[in-house]
Amino acid sequence: MPRRWLELGRTNDAVWGRIKGTANEPYQVAIDLQTSSATCTCPSRRRPCKHAVGLTMLNAAAPPAEAPPPEWLAASLQQRQKPAERRAIVDPERAAARARRREQRITEGVDDLQRWLEDLLRAGLAEAASRPWRSFEQMSARLVDAQAPGLARYVRELGSLPYGVRDWPERMVIELGQVWLLLTAWRRLQELEPGLRADVRSLVGLNEARDDVLDRPPEHDAWDVLGRRVIEGERMLVQRTWLWGRNSQRWALLLDFDPGGQPVEHGLAPGQSFEADLCFYAGAAPLRALVRGAPRQVDAVATLPGCSVASAMRAYAESLGRNPWQERTPLALASVVPMRRDGAWSVTDEQHHMVELSGPAGWQLLAVSGGQPIDVFGEFNGFSLHPLSVAYNGRLVPLRDVAET
Amino acid sequence: MSFGALLEQALAGTLRLAAAGDSRAEEGLLRSAAYEGMVRLAARPLQRAVPTPWIPSEPETKPEIGLAAAERLREILDERRPELLREWLTLAVDAGRRVPYVEIPELLETARSADPALRELIMNVGGQRMIWLARLNPEWKFAAWPSADDQFELGTLSERVVALRRLRRASPAAARAKLESVWPNERVDARVALLGALYIGLESADEPLLRQVLLDSGRDIRDTAARLLQRLTASVDEYELLRQIDADASVAARLPSPTEPWSESFSRAIVARLPTLLARLRYAAPAFLRDAALCLDPRVAADGERLLHLGVASDWAAGALERTVETLEYRRAMRDELRQ
Numbered sequence: 001m002p003r004r005w006l007e008l009g010r011t012n013d014a015v016w017g018r019i020k021g022t023a024n025e026p027y028q029v030a031i032d033l034q035t036s037s038a039t040c041t042c043p044s045r046r047r048p049c050k051h052a053v054g055l056t057m058l059n060a061a062a063p064p065a066e067a068p069p070p071e072w073l074a075a076s077l078q079q080r081q082k083p084a085e086r087r088a089i090v091d092p093e094r095a096a097a098r099a100r101r102r103e104q105r106i107t108e109g110v111d112d113l114q115r116w117l118e119d120l121l122r123a124g125l126a127e128a129a130s131r132p133w134r135s136f137e138q139m140s141a142r143l144v145d146a147q148a149p150g151l152a153r154y155v156r157e158l159g160s161l162p163y164g165v166r167d168w169p170e171r172m173v174i175e176l177g178q179v180w181l182l183l184t185a186w187r188r189l190q191e192l193e194p195g196l197r198a199d200v201r202s203l204v205g206l207n208e209a210r211d212d213v214l215d216r217p218p219e220h221d222a223w224d225v226l227g228r229r230v231i232e233g234e235r236m237l238v239q240r241t242w243l244w245g246r247n248s249q250r251w252a253l254l255l256d257f258d259p260g261g262q263p264v265e266h267g268l269a270p271g272q273s274f275e276a277d278l279c280f281y282a283g284a285a286p287l288r289a290l291v292r293g294a295p296r297q298v299d300a301v302a303t304l305p306g307c308s309v310a311s312a313m314r315a316y317a318e319s320l321g322r323n324p325w326q327e328r329t330p331l332a333l334a335s336v337v338p339m340r341r342d343g344a345w346s347v348t349d350e351q352h353h354m355v356e357l358s359g360p361a362g363w364q365l366l367a368v369s370g371g372q373p374i375d376v377f378g379e380f381n382g383f384s385l386h387p388l389s390v391a392y393n394g395r396l397v398p399l400r401d402v403a404e405t
Numbered sequence: 406m407s408f409g410a411l412l413e414q415a416l417a418g419t420l421r422l423a424a425a426g427d428s429r430a431e432e433g434l435l436r437s438a439a440y441e442g443m444v445r446l447a448a449r450p451l452q453r454a455v456p457t458p459w460i461p462s463e464p465e466t467k468p469e470i471g472l473a474a475a476e477r478l479r480e481i482l483d484e485r486r487p488e489l490l491r492e493w494l495t496l497a498v499d500a501g502r503r504v505p506y507v508e509i510p511e512l513l514e515t516a517r518s519a520d521p522a523l524r525e526l527i528m529n530v531g532g533q534r535m536i537w538l539a540r541l542n543p544e545w546k547f548a549a550w551p552s553a554d555d556q557f558e559l560g561t562l563s564e565r566v567v568a569l570r571r572l573r574r575a576s577p578a579a580a581r582a583k584l585e586s587v588w589p590n591e592r593v594d595a596r597v598a599l600l601g602a603l604y605i606g607l608e609s610a611d612e613p614l615l616r617q618v619l620l621d622s623g624r625d626i627r628d629t630a631a632r633l634l635q636r637l638t639a640s641v642d643e644y645e646l647l648r649q650i651d652a653d654a655s656v657a658a659r660l661p662s663p664t665e666p667w668s669e670s671f672s673r674a675i676v677a678r679l680p681t682l683l684a685r686l687r688y689a690a691p692a693f694l695r696d697a698a699l700c701l702d703p704r705v706a707a708d709g710e711r712l713l714h715l716g717v718a719s720d721w722a723a724g725a726l727e728r729t730v731e732t733l734e735y736r737r738a739m740r741d742e743l744r745q
Binding site: 117118121122123124125126127169170172173174175176177178180181184309310313316317320321324337339340341346348352353354355356363364366367368370371372382390392397399400 | 408411412415416417418419420431432434435436437438439440441442443445446447448449451452453454455456457458459460461462479505506507509510511534537538541542
């Protein structure tokens with residue numbers, strides 16, 4: 001269960017929150033964005049404390065909404081005994097210097113990560129399988145210190161790849177290769193074309209500011225909400241909502257984080273279509289987007305933009321060509337029949353091409369299909385499809401959405 | 406380097422390789438992993454599998470519930486209102502509807518660990534697709550019977566209880582005849598369990614059978630028969646209760662909370678007396694209304710709304726009534742949706 005933030009807010013200079021700890025009164029946590037220094041009212045002697053670290057990561061992943069600062073904030077920040085030279089307006093030179101410092105720290109973290117990867121390979125993956133989780137955890141923590149939360153998450157996920165799965169060594173090698181590719185791309189950031197550069201920056205953990213994204217010219221369309229997946233992370237719920245633009249014929253992903261542990265309601269329910277303005281984050285093949293203004297429901301989704309397995313795999317390969325680090329891609333398959341062999345689920349299309357399924361929805365798919373071909377939408381990770389919805393009888397049926405850990 | 410060779414080196418580690426002279430062996434390996442891994446992801450050969458065609462399921466005979474009712478079921482299953490699952494299922498069975506296909510696996514999972522009464526309700530709203538699906542999973546074979554007759558002839562005891570309840574719901578007389586025909590050959594435990602199915606569609610034509618069973622040697626069997634007979638004649642007790650309530654309204658505030666909802670006729674009689682009752686009960690009214698909201702027969706609950714409005718209109722009851730109002734509205738919505 002993620003910790004509960006009772007309050008979260010942000011101004012140009014600071015991020016703050018209140019969180020329930022073991023004491024009666026919630027702790028007040030504040031981070032001065034100018035100096036990256038943190039204060040917290042918790043009794044821990046360790047500084048920065050876990051609350052401050054949590055808030056930093058949260059701010060990097062999904063900055064809280066802007067809000068008027070609470071009364072306690074000013075006092076809290078002054079406790080830092082820093083010269084009170086904070087300015088109302090951000091000085092562009094100072095901001096640039098700060099950005100350079102952060103990039104420098106990230107590069108140091110990247111160097112450490114490279115050495116760590118090499119150590120891992122020197123000892124061999126067979127040995128890595130028996131490594132304690134802590135070894136991954138420590139590297140991940142080091143990357144949080146280096147202000148590269150994206151890389152930190154990558155390393156954590158490496159460590160949590162279950163050894164049990166059949167193709168663990170294969171997946172591990174692919175993942176290691178991708179991390180290395182990312183490190184190399186970071187070092188040569190200036191040589192990359194702008195879209196890819198934006199992808200690399202965000203993968204490392206330098207997210208575009210929400211407001212900057214919302215300032216872009218939006219894509220207006222009727223967006224079909226095709227599926228939603230909610231994952232319970234260590235610190236918060238992560239909710240992915242997949243949209244398909246009827247006229248633009250493009251995918252969009254809405255990513256919501258909720259530290260309070262409640263699924264985010266932006267009113268875009270799977271199975272419904274909305275007219276909305278979407279602003280896309282920069283990238284080689286922009287996918288993640290924000291909704292600008294209020295979406296207006298138009299009707300219900302009737303069909304999926306499905307295709308054969310062969311076409312879907314070709315599209316997947318092409319999208320890897322544009323962004324080789326994507327962990328998952330939206331995939332809609334037309335006229336597939338669910339199949340179960342030795343307890344493992346898959347779907348096959350009319351050409352008898354097969355895609356393995358993951359997740360809990362196998363029986364639901366079979367129940368809806370009744371053995372007949374159906375159109376399925378889900379997330380594809382290069383190995384298997386995690387089904388999220390199915391088109392049936394001229395209607396999109398969301399599969400049951402169970403929060404996963 | 407082939408992916409296989411790469412995998413081998415990565416597993417063994419560069420330290421153990423003889424070619425230790427290469428100080429950049431790890432970086433070379435990482436570079437290969439980046440390239441070969443990407444090839445692996447992007448250019449995986451398509452997997453082929455020739456599926457065995459599924460035997461098609463029988464055509465459905467009942468209409469599917471509407472969208473609003475489907476959403477309600479999902480909410481109840483998500484354990485926001487688990488206590489209302491039985492009632493919702495009963496309403497759906499009465500309405501002669503079936504659930505959306507996508508809900509079938511979860512309902513089968515619920516039925517797997519449920520008592521025969523709940524199982525019977527679930528099997529009654531599953532349609533042909535539930536039978537079809539249950540055949541494919543050994544854990545659901547309890548629901549795979551093509552007909553209640555087969556299930557009654559060949560099933561385990563708990564399956565036969567479910568079957569008799571299903572038969573009883575379809576035709577009380579036919580189910581009674583079936584029970585009578587097998588009665589002499591049944592063991593004691595089977596007799597008790599099967600007799601309980603008569604609660605569904607209990608009618609005065611059951612009386613001769615029940616009177617005969619009262620002479621049975623098994624004590625549990627006699628008790629069950631006695632309870633059923635009592636229930637058959639309960640209207641007499643209810644009449645007496647109503648007479649008392651009319652004489653002294655405070656009796657209504659002390660109505661015992663029955664384990665099963667009040668009968669339809671008793672519910673109607675109570676609703677008809679509401680204005681008088683509420684006026685006379687005053688401070689005891691909230692407790693009475695709360696009980697009534699839970700015990701009223703669902704078919705009368707629509708009239709029970711009057712109760713809600715009367716209760717809310719009186720200041721002294723409003724505060725205590727939130728839960729009552731919510732329950733009644735929830736049940737009304739359940740009913741209305743299943744009519745759509």
